[in-house]
Amino acid sequence: MIQAIGLTSVPRRQQPPVVDDLTFEARPGRVTVLLGEPGAGKTTALRLMLRLDPGRGVALFRGRTLDRIPHPTREIGVLLGDVPGHPSRTARGHLRMLSAAAGVPVERADDVLEVVGLSGLADQRLGDFSLGMDRRLGLASALLGDPHTLVLDDPAEGLSPRETAWLHGLLRGYAAQGGAVLVTSRDAKEAGRIGDRVVTIDEGRLIADQEAAAFAGCRLRPRVAVRSPLANRLAHVLAAEADKAGEVTGGPPVEVVHEGGSRISVYGSSCAAVGETAYRHGILVHRLTEETGDTGPVTPLERADGRRTDAADPQAAEPDESAPQPESAVPAVPTGLSARLTAPGPVWPLRYELRRATGVRTGWNVAAAALAASLVASVLLARTGAPPALRLLTGWPVWLPLPPAAFAAGLLGALAFGQEFRYPALAPDQGTVPRRLGLLGAKLAVSAAAALLLALVSLALDGAVVRLLFGHSVALFPDGWVTALAGWTGLTxxxxWAGLLAAGLFRSTALGLVAVLAVPTLVVPVLGGLLSRPAARSLIGLPERLRSAAVVQWPSSLDQGISAALRLMSQPIGWALALALAGLLGAYVLTVFRGRPR
Structure with missing residues (x-):
């Protein structure tokens, strides 16, 4: 069961809030439709419920707020807007990656693909999917954790009638098994067909909260649509005859509404009666058809005789029984999975990140391009002169702010936070602090492994090729090569990490890459000027002092390591990276805890 209480968005630029004190509920075993025109606040209401947008109010899922649910993706399935995903990733690979994030077995991906009818397209790339296939895949991602609640934002938008009927049948089947379904819609006819209860909002405020039958009686009224060049005359004739017939027979009232131009709508009559009236009075008719009309949530009908009638009167019309019903022949949604699952441990985010990083060719292409650029630069540097050995091995010309391998590591880190904030399946987890910090830890570990591997492979490849081409005439390993190697790996x-933290903080890959480039181009010159000033004190002799003050005596080789670390830290690039990482990590953690629901 979903209970939304007092949802209110934060007003922007002296504008009224998009959602204002909205309260409603969605019960289990029923489909609840949140109905409203475009811009009415439907999507904002869902984002407030999922704690994705700042605001006031509370949303309870089976009596618990989102931060009190241990594993939100197992209890709430979400589909917000389009389904993001890398175009070169397959449907099965995409769902297996998300299954690791949800903490469910990888076999669940094949189960939900069967449910949504995509089992035959499991190995097809997402870039080749049509809109209908994308929506099916979005529903599959929402069903991964076997949730008891589905929250879907206008899932039928742009679908064909056949795909829409299939979607309605799936949601009906899900609700029939006891699940709670909350879906938004802008079409009143669709809301009447699929919903057990319809919540109507306008400008962010609650307008009506009705059972489907009462909603259909108020808004989905059968009518005769007429188009005629003599619409005004026909409207007055129909209104006059309707009033005269009502006085004689006392039957249900007939309402004639002038829609504007050559169009009128007749409620409470039939095509035969309207056509006979037009024929008797010699009025030409271009169009005459029966349809179901949406009278709007609060707008009263304007009759042709100038009188007004309340469109919200449930006695005014009967529900539309002729509306097409959704298909019911859809696969049953497998349930009971959550009861068999154990709590996901710290390895689940790591599995997700490994699948995310290795499931597409982007990371491999970036690494290959960086190694090639580093190799070419190393060969050119070795051919043109004798630069310092570390710059030669890493392919780092003086005019480049960073060597190719370090720049590629920063780009891979920035790409690590590419789409987590947009994946519908991960939306419920964004409001829970431990889950997001666990995901950050997994990303830090995987990006660190990738960076270190890239640093070592570039050194080995550059050194081997330079030695092969130029022989021993080129000195590859400088004095104190251990310190140089530590500095190189630390730089990469x-x-x-700087690219990863900046991308996660600003939610932008481009800004993550900008943060990486800002360290050598902006921060290093400033720190270099500060560190170049003569110091009144020095850290020389610190290892010996630490050794003499320690209770346990460590080996003398450790002194060399401490001295090397101090020399690395004294470099401007080392200070710049340390300060940048500390600031980005602190800002990231601060934003995580500030976004925690209170």
């Missing part, structure tokens, strides 16, 4: 690792 720092760039990867």
């Amino acid at each position: 690792l720092g760039c990867a």
Whole structure:
């Protein structure tokens, strides 16, 4: 059961809030439709419920707020807008990646693909999917954790009638098994067909909360649509005859509404009666058909004789029984999975990140391009002169702010936070602090492994090719090569983490890459100027002092490691990366905890 209480969005630029004190509920075993025109606040209401947008109010899922649910993706299935995904990833690979995020077995991906009718297209790439297939895949991602609640934002938008009927049948079947379904719609006819209860909002406020039968009686009224060049005359004739017939027979009232131009609508009559009246009075008719009309949530009908009638009167019309019903022949949604699942451990986010990073060719292409650029630069540097050995091995010309491998590590880190904030299946988890910090830890570990591997492979490849081409005439390993190697790996690792944290903080891959480039181009010159000033004190002799003050005596080789670390930290690039990482990590954690529901 979903209970939304007092949802209110934050007003922007002195404008009224998009959602204002909205309260409603969606019961289990029923389909609840949140109905409204475009811009009425439907999507904002869902985002407020899922704690994706700032605002006031509370949403309870089976009596618990989102931050009190241990594993939200197992209890709430979400589909917001289009289904994001890398175009080169397959449907099965995409769902297996999300299954790791939801903490469910990978076999669940094949189960939900069968439910939504995509089992035959499991190995097809997402870039080749049509809109209908995308929506099916979005529903599959929402069903991954076998949730008890579905929250879907206008899932039928743009679908064909056949796809819409299939979708309605699936949601009906899900509700029949005891699930709670909350779906938004802009079409009143669709809401009447699919919903057991319809909640109507306008400008963010609740207008009506009705059972489907009462809603159909108020808004989905059968009418005769007429188009005639003499619409005004026909409207007055029909209204006069309707009033005269009502006085004689006392039957149900006939309402004639002038829609504007050459169009009129006749409620409470039939095509035969309207056509006979037009024939008797010699009025030409271009169009005469029976249809179901949406009278609007609050707008009263304007009769042709100038009188007004309340469109919200449930006695005014009967529900539309002729509306097409959704197909019921859809696969049953497998249930009971959540009861058999154990709590996901810390390895689940790591599985998700590994599948995300290795499931597409983007990371591999970036690494290959970086290795090629580093190799070419190393060969050119070795051919033109004798630069410092570390710059030669890493392919780092003086005019480049970063070596190719470090720049590629930063780009891979920035790409790591590419789409987590847009995946519908991960939307419920964004409001829970431990889950997001666990995901951050997994990303830090995977990006660190990728950066270190890239750093070492680039050194080995550049060194082997330079030695092969130029022999021993080129000195590859400088004095203190252990310190140089530690500095090189630290630089690559720092760039990867800086790109990752900045992309997660600003939710933009481009800004993550900008943060990586800002360290050598902006921060390093400033720190270089500060560190170049003579210091009144020095850290020389710190390892010996630490060794003499310690209770347990460590090996003398550890002194060399401490001295090397101090030399690395004294470099401007080391200070710049350390400060950048500390600031980005603190800002990221602060935004996570500030976004926690209170």
